[in-house]
Amino acid sequence: MMLRLDNLYKRYNGTPAVDGLSLDVRPGEIFGLLGPNGAGKSTTVHLAVGLLQPDQGAVELAGHGSPKSPDVRALIGVAPQALALYDYLTVEENVRFFGRIQRLSGARLAERTRQALEFVGLKDRSGKLVHTLSGGMKRRLNLAVALVHEPALVLLDEPTVGVDPQSRNSIFENILELRRLGRTIVYTTHYMEEAERLCDRVAIMDHGKLLALDTVSGLLEHNAGSPTLVIEIDGRETRIATDDPLAELNRLSETSRVQRFRLERPNLEQVFLNLTGRKLRD
């Protein structure tokens, strides 16, 4: 276990933001926190890193204790949803500054700064002031700052919001590379495609509660229902949920002239719909 959240509660003005959340994050996995905006994902991240104190419950990091301690926080790297960078420092100065406050210094700081910038592909922009960068580059720098001190646990809060497809792919590659390097990653998102593509296990949250937690295939198997066969007969489209779409298609072809068909496999959107009665982006 790398991170344990035990029965966490957090309320803002009486409204629950996190409501009895318990989960374990295993070492070396990419753990997804999936839910719509306002589901409590960012609050969970803030509780996990000690920025917020829970009203009830406990957070523990890899046997080191609570992140209230600065020594424990030194094991964590966070890329917040808001671009938390200094616009009037250069790319390199930002990374160096955050490295310094994470207790790096001297040659080690210089080396880690260089490596972090190379990792996210911003080495050639190191002298640019941050306010001159594109949104995608700022996101990559946000990630570099989180990684400069080589944390064991990386918390990425919606790391692809507002970025171009090229930067998004670059960030995905970075995250998969981090897993190969043995880092543990908690990845919050409201994009089900990202969770499906990247995450080993996904926790689905809504209104601060944990609705389901499993591997992507496990969630689909247990919560998504059957695949949907969509056929067009005499210009009319019909949707049929079935566990054996091939047999169903054969049966229909015998009695009608099927002009077109397609198969819609269940996804995490469907899982969320089945669990809450709402779409993920509602």
Next chain:
Amino acid sequence: MRVILALACKDLKILCRLKAGLFFTLGWPLLVAVFFGLIFSSGSGSGKLRVALVDEDRTAASQRYSSRLEKQENIEVRATSRDEALSLVRQGKRVAALIIPPGFGQAAERMFYGDPPQIQVWIDPSRKAETAMLEGLLFKLAAEDMQRVFADRSVSTEMVRRALENVEDMPPDNGGEQQQTRRFLQELDIYLNRPTGGETGTPGASWQPLKVESREVTIQRKGPKNSFEVTFPQGVLWGIIGCVMSFGVGIVAERTHGTLPRLQMSTLTQTHLLAGKALACFLAIAAIEIVLFLLGRVFFGVRPSSLLLLGLAGFATAVGFVGIMMLASTFGKTEQSVAGVGWAVMMPIAMLGGGMMPLFIMPGWMVAASNYSPAKWAILALEGALWRGFTLQEMLLPCGVLLLIGSLCFALGTRILRLVR
């Protein structure tokens, strides 16, 4: 301490890169100090009387007089023509025009009869105090000239003999003036040419109208040497206020831009964060004080009566306003609201405290009200070390008030900031 320094360096670096912030912390204060200094001194920063001189006599006597005038320390002479001299006075570029008219040299050779040598002084009527000073200076030169004549036996003998010749040419009068003058000059000639012995050779050298014996004492300066000694503390105050606002807004910007939570999620404690901000603000204020007073020293004749006391005043002022900065950062939740409320509060504080109009020309009720402005105590402390000639004991009051204000505001500000978190 290393992380606190890193935080402070980061803030100072950002301050230097924000042109508007840099202008209000360094450019604007310098403008205030120089601009008002020039206004109060009417364009003369050197403290010298600036006069135009026209020599229309062109004799050895007039040239000797001009030359001695130019050598005076507290006067700046520009030799020119009559028209240009009067024009310079009209334009306010010179306090007065001194015109040595024809006949000056001839009159200077007559000492006891006829019209005395004349100098015409054309003045700017709005600067009567300086004109009076100038007249005093001209009389002093004339008296020195008279003393010089009597100090040299050959010159004085020659002058008396020439005067005797002229007396013979005077028209006879009923009152016996010619006879009296002749008798006086003859007696004077005998006196000047009496045999002398020993060390007291020249008769004139042993006689003086007044002997002044000067002794140096340490005096307490009770007024500024020039207007810049008044305006530079004001400029420093405006720089400090610009700095307070920059850092106050900066703390809110850290919160709204998300960098404050990121810092809080790192290994830093709340104490580190507050200490880093306070140190950055303190260093920035100290830098403003040092830069402005250095510029004042080098270019505008601003000289502290005590460097040690100036350091103490600067330290207390910086501590006081660091506390105020911490409180100012809680004036709102956004950068705009903190900037708006902050300036609305700081402007009257600065103006009431003598930031615009010097305290010593304020009406009594306003001086009494200024006791509630930290700006007043900052300016008083800085002036105390510059030209008020404060002793260490006298400096304790303004510095103590500043330290107290700083401590209270810092405690209150950090308390509110912790609650906001």
